[in-house]
Amino acid sequence: MKASRIAYKPVGLALGAVSGMVAGALFKKTWKVVVRDEDAPDATDEQRAWSEVLLAAALQGAIFAATKATVDRAGATAVRRLTGTWPD
Template sequence: MSAQRAKVEDSGSKAARILYKPWGVVGSILAGLIARQIFQRVATKVVPVDSDDPPKPLESEYRLKEILVTALIQGAIFAVVKALFQRGSARAFQRWTGEWPGD
């Protein structure tokens, strides 16, 4: 009986993962848009630049230190926003369906 139960639970989790995919894609797009806005505001305040855009690696007027600090900030912001969205959307999905989409 426990083998049947495990099989049913596995199929439920597989179905949850499949149903979660579109939900996760939309969440990732939203997270990316939000992270970009946060990054542009934060980076131009941390790394002093003349324009409203943060420095890019191929812009020769910036020192390597400014480029690396900007890249570090960008990576941290994107990782945190992505993690928050993924976790929040997984919890919302669990509340809606009763199943956790991961694992």
């Protein structure tokens, strides 16, 4: 196993936790702006329409994926700067 990969493991785990928290906060703020509603619907919320539930799920997934990719890429770049190799 490459040294860069070993070095990246703990960094990747920590960044994953941070990216989840950041993505959650971004989703809440985005939902408030887009729908002007404080809380996003749960899938089992009987009072919410299918379209609203699916919109919330799609938006949340996109935000989480983009945030995770951004944080993972930044972490890998930092490891390359420190070790000189890209963590595969």
